[in-house]
Amino acid sequence: MLTGKQKRYLRKKAHHLKPVFxxxxxxxxxxxxxxxxxxLEARELIKLNVLQNCAEDKHFVAxxxxxxxxxDIVQIIxxxxxxxxxxxxxxxxxLPN
Structure with missing residues (x-):
């Protein structure tokens, strides 16, 4: 389970990443x-993109x-x-403490 501080740090690190899948x-x-x-084993932090034609809700997918x-889910935006x-x-x- 990630703390708020760790999630903020990971969001900052993920900002420049392109979606992998x-x-x-x-x-x-x-x-x-x-x-x-x-x-995840290779990179630790990844982005995924849910397309409009996906029948499932993005929160369910995540x-x-x-x-x-x-x-751990860092963010759904x-x-x-x-x-x-x-x-x-x-x-x-x-990760910061």
Whole structure:
């Protein structure tokens, strides 16, 4: 669970990032969760974009992916979701206390 201070720090770090995945009409599936897990292990902080043709609500999509990848939701703004998960082998981001 992230504190408010940590979320602010991660939002600042994620500002310049481009979305790694786009979620369309296929919605959330096992393959998307697996790829998200791999991306989080490599980068720790990623953005996802929910397209207009996605049948599911962006909050449901964020919860489903975060739960499947065991990641933390940093922010949902517009159609963009920011996720964070500490990497086991590739630690890059030092969170403030």
């Amino acid at each position: 786009q979620i369309g009409k296929a919605g959330v599936n096992d393959n998307l969760i697996k790829q998200t897990l791999d991306a 919860e489903a992916i975060a739960e499947g990848a065991k990641a 517009g159609s963009t979701i920011i996720l964070y998960k500490e990497s086991t082998e590739n630690k890059r981001i030092e």
